[in-house]
Amino acid sequence: MPRLRVDVGIDPYKCTVAKLREDMESVPRSVAQSKIQRRKHVNSYTMSDITVGLTESFETEITSEMMDMFYAITADNSPIHMDAQYAKQRGYEGRVVYGMLPASLFSTLAGVYLPGEHCLLHSVECKFVKPVFIGDKLTVTGTVSEINDTFNEITIKAVITNADGKKVTRGVIKAGVAK
Amino acid sequence: MNEQEIFDAVQDIFRDNFDDDTLVITRETNSDDIEDWDSLEQINLLTAMEKKFGLKFKLEDVRGLENVGDLLDLIVKLK
Structure with a gap:
């Protein structure tokens, strides 16, 4: 072969x-x-800080x-x-680009930005809407869509867009918030 | 919504949650009977039921649930 x-x-x-x-x-x-924004600071949103509509985002460029x-x-x-x-x-x-590579940035979104430190990822559902290529500059954005204060769980609607503003990946993230 | 309709809706939620269209639950079904029914799926089940029935569970309500029958009784009580 x-x-x-x-x-x-x-x-x-x-x-x-x-x-x-x-x-x-x-x-x-x-x-x-590599070209991902790296932050020493990790956000520390707690359940009492989080409201529906709260949004965080960051940018990166996919390299070979x-x-x-x-x-x-x-x-x-x-x-x-x-x-x-x-x-x-x-x-x-x-x-x-591997679909799961940009999707793995949802880990960063939840663990560093929203909610950050107190996050425990429960689930991520992804849709790979458009192909991503090496050199693409991506913006990863998450917005809180639901809050369940009985189970300390938030739902985040996540989207990754390319430099043309086209959605390349969509996701629904469920994350526990420890505080 | 009568008790049978609630039961049917709960069964649909279980089937959807565990990706198994053949899953049949009874009032006696508990987490020992469904391999994937762990604490995370418990949250997923309960939040799906909150949405379906327009309820808000309290932690003390759901802590003592032992089987599907307990869950159905709780839903009926809160509706």
């Missing part, structure tokens, strides 16, 4: 846990400091290094994510 051309530095055909660990250790610091790191963690080597030529044959402008 012919090998697909793979245009990232990690060889998916030698994927073992030990190899992945080695790959992760070799990820340069510059990659770890993020794709490498996502692959190193998940070992998802589907050619649509790994091979630009293959993706073009499928009608896309380039490698399609």
Whole structure:
């Protein structure tokens, strides 16, 4: 069976846990400091602070290094994510970003921004509305849509938009709030 | 809404919540009978019932629930 051309530095055909660990250790610091906004400050909304309509957002840019790191963690080597030529044959402008990569930013949204420190993620439902490509600048926004003060749980409607303002990912996040 | 209609609606909520259209509950069904019925799903079930029946549960109301029958009785009481 012919090998697909793979245009990232990690060889998916030698994927073992030990190899992945080695790959992760070799990820340069510059990659770890990729273009996502990183905040030392974590919000600390409590149930009494939270109202329906409360909104938080942040921005990031998807880089090829993020794709490498996502692959190193998940070992998802589907050619649509790994091979630009293959993706073009499928009608896309380039490698399609893993849907779960922007979706993973919902973890950041809940754990850092809304509610932040007191969050315990209960569930995330995602819809991958449009493809995301390397270089896309994304805005991740969450708005509280429901509050249940019996179970200390909030529902957040989340959306990720690209630089054109088009929705690329939609989500419904349910999060426990510890205080 | 009579008790049978409430029961049918609760059954629909269970089926929807556990993604199982064949799930059949009885008044005796409890969390030992449904593998995925854990504390998180308990919250999901109860919040779905709050929405369906226009209720607001209190923590002390739901703490002592032991089976579907207790839950149905609570819904009838609060409606």
